[in-house]
Amino acid sequence: MVISLKDVAARAGVSVKTVSNVVNGYRHVTPATRQRVQQVIDELGYRPNLTARHLRKGRTGIIALALPELGNPYFAELADAVISYAAGLDYIVLLDHTNGRRDQEVLFAQGFRARLIDGLILSPIELENEDLLARGHDAPLVLLGEREYEAPYDHIAIDNVAAARTATRHLIDLGRRRIAFLGARHGRARQTAHLRLRGWREVLAEAGLPHGDALVATTDGYAREDGAQAMARLLDSGASPDAVFCYNDLVAIGAMRALSERGLRVPEHVAVAGFDDIEDGRYCSASLTTIAPHKQAIAQAAVDALIDRLDGDDEAKHAAPRHIRPGFALVRRESTLGKP
Amino acid sequence: MVISLKDVAARAGVSVKTVSNVVNGYRHVTPATRQRVQQVIDELGYRPNLTARHLRKGRTGIIALALPELGNPYFAELADAVISYAAGLDYIVLLDHTNGRRDQEVLFAQGFRARLIDGLILSPIELENEDLLARGHDAPLVLLGEREYEAPYDHIAIDNVAAARTATRHLIDLGRRRIAFLGARHGRARQTAHLRLRGWREVLAEAGLPHGDALVATTDGYAREDGAQAMARLLDSGASPDAVFCYNDLVAIGAMRALSERGLRVPEHVAVAGFDDIEDGRYCSASLTTIAPHKQAIAQAAVDALIDRLDGDDEAKHAAPRHIRPGFALVRRESTLGKP
DNA sequence: GCTGTCTTTTACATCGTTATACAGCATCGG
DNA sequence: CCGATGCTGTATAACGATGTAAAAGACAGC
Secondary structure (H helix, E strand, O other), rough: OOOHHHHHHHHHHHOOOHHHHHHHHOOOOOOOHHHHHHHHHHHHHOOOOOHHHHHHHHHHHHOEEEOOOOOHHHHHHHHHHHHHHHHHOOOOOEEEEEEHHHHHHHHHHHOOEEEEOOOEHHHHOOOHHHHHOOOOOOOOEEEOOOOOOOOEEEEOOOOHHHHHHHHHHHHHHHOOOOOEEEEEEOOOOOOOOHHHHHHHEEEEEHOEEEEEEEHHEEOOOHHHHHHHHHHHHHOOOOOOOEEEEOOHHHHHHHHHHHHHOOOOOOOOOOOEEEEOOHHHHHOOOOOEEEEEEOHHHHHHHHHHHHHHHOOOHHHOOOOOOEEEEOEEEEEHHHHOOOOO | OOOOHHHHHHOOOHHHHHHHHHHOOOHHHOHHHHHHHHHHHHOOOOOOOOOHHHHHHOOOOOEEEEEEOOOOOHHHHHHHHHHHHHEEEOEEEEEEEOOOHHHHHHHHOOOOOOOOOOEEEEEOOOHHHHHHHHOOOOOOEEEEEEOOOOOOOOEEEEOHHHHHHHHHHHHHHOOOOEEEEEEEOOOOOOOHHHHHHHHHHHHHHHHOOOOOHHHHOOOOOOOHHHOOOOOOOHHHHHOOEEEEEOOOHHHHHHHHHHHHOOOOOOOOOOEEEEEEOOOOHHOOOOOOEEEEOHHHHHHHHHHHHHHHHHHOOOHHOOOOOOOOOEEEEEOOOOOHHOOO
C-alpha cells in the first residue's frame, strides 16, 4: 500500500498540512508535534509523492541535458560532471541523446518534454540559427559546445580558434613542417570543425607553412573509425604529413591506429595532437597530446547559468544572454614529445 | 503564458474533458468537434502538462537506470542501448550513477526517487544480499550485471564463469603457459571478480597449468590506472607471465600501457585478453582480444523484464523472478593473435 | 410520439501535494 | 484584565490532467 500525507495525518491525529510542514522542515511546529508526526512517518514509511509536489509547485527540479551521444567519452565524462554538480544543487539531470541529428535537436529546442523539465542544456551539432529563432517555447535554454549562434541564449564554449592555434603552434615549435588537419567537414561555416580548422590555418599561414586543402582531410563523423579512414586517405594521397592535428581525440586515436598499420611510428614519423582530453588518450601506445577543455568548469557554468534563470531574482532571469568561455590547456604527451 | 486544457476548452466552447478526449485520441468524438478543438490546440500551442498527467495516472513512464559510472565506456555504451530501446517503447530513462558505493546503491534500492520513477534497473557493485532483502519498497527492480543475489528480483547477467573460461582457454590454445589474472578483489565471494577469477582458475587447473596466487594481481578499482599499477606490480614480483586475462577492458588497456613502458611487446612477450568489448579496445596499438557481452541483448532484456512487471497482466507481474543470461562471444584480435 | 439503444458530451471527483487565510491559544506589555 | 502580537495548527482551494457516471442528443423501430 502506498502511504500519503493523509494516512500519516490520520494516524498522527493532525491535519495534512501539519504533516507537510514537518516533512518540509517548516519552522513553526512544536517539537512535540514534530516528533509525533515524524514517528508516524517512520512507522508507515511515508515518502513524498514527487509527482504531486511537482504539479503543485509548477517545478520539477529536473533539467535535461541533451548531448549528441554517450558513446563518445568526452560527452560521457561531461555528462558525469553535469550530473554530479547539479545533484549538489538539488537538481536531477535527465540525460538524452540527439545522435547529432538536426530533427532531434529541433525537437528538444522546441520544448520536447515540456513541463517535465524546468530547463534544458543542449549541445547541438546540426542545429541551425533559424531553428533557435523559431523556438516557441519559454523554458530556459543553455547552449553548450563550440558552435556559434546569434540567438539570445546563454552559451558556454571554450575558444576553439585559440585552442586550435595553441595545438598547431605546439606542432610547429617541435619542428614539424607539413602539418595536416583531420576532421574537417563540408557545409556551413559555423560548425565547430570550421573553427578548429580556422585556427590551424591561421597559425600555419603566419608561419609561412603549407596549409592548402591537400593537407586537410574531411570526415563524415567524429568517431575513431572516421579518423582511421581519413588518415589512410591522407597517406594514400601522397600528402606525406609529418604531423596531424585532429578534430578530436577519437579521430586522433583512429589516426594513430591507421599510422601504426602502415608501420609509421608516432611521433617519430608523424606527430599527433587531438582535442578533448578523454581518458583513453592517456593510455594509447603513445599517450595523446591534446587540448583539454576544463570539463568541470564547463559543466558548472552550464548548470549555474541555467539555474540562475530558474531560481535567480528577476534581474538574473531577464539578464542579457551570457557567453561564457571556460579555459582550456594544452596537454603535452608522447604523441608529440616522444617517450621520455 | 502557459496554456492548459481549461484555456483550450473555453476558447473552443467545449468541456475540458472533450479536449482531453481529443488530445488522447478517444474514439467517440465527432469529426467536427475534433477538428474545432484541434485547431484551437494548434492556435494556442497547447502542450499537455506531463506532471499533472503523471499524478492522475499514478505512473510517469520514467524508469531509472543506476550504473556505477559513465566514465567507464562499457556502462556508457550500455546506457546508450537502454535509453534507445526504452524510447522505442515510450519510456523515458533517468540515468544515475552510484559510483559503485554501497550507500548509494542502497539508496536507490530503497526507493530513492520513489514515484518519480515507475521502476529501476540497477547495476550494483557493492550492494549486499541483505540490502536487497531489507528493501521496503515495491517499485519493480531489475538487477543488471554479474553479481549473484538470492533476493527475489529479475536478474540479467551473462555467464561470467563460462566467459572467463572461454577467454582463458583461448590463451592456453595459443600455447601460453603462465597466464595471470588481473583485477581480483579482496572480500566477499559473490563479487563479479570472483566469478571471473573462478573461471580462470578452473580452466588452468584442468589444464595442469599454474594458477596460484603468484599469478593473481588484485586491484582497488577497475580503471585503466588500476590495470597499469597491477601489471607493474606483477612484473616486479617476478611472476613473468606470458599472458594476462584481465577483469575488464579498461584494466587490460592499463596493463598494455604498463607492458609497453617496460619494453614488452603484445602479444609477442605477453598476450592480453580483456572483458567488455568497449570501442577503445579496437583501436589500441594491439587491438584487444576480449569477451563481448551482447550489450544490445542485455539492454533489451532488462527493459523488457521491467516493463513486463509494469505493464504486463497480473500473471506477468507476479511471475517468479527470472534470471536471464544473454550471450557473449570471444572476439579474437591482435593482443593475442598478433598483427596479420 | 414514445421507447430503447447508441453515440457524444458534460459535470464532478480525484490523484497527493503545497499555499492561503484564518482560527485558537499563549504570552506579553501596559 | 485587555488588546496586541506571535506562534501553531486547521480547513479549503488550488495545480492540470483523467476516470466515472450520467446527461444530452441522434436515430431507429413500433
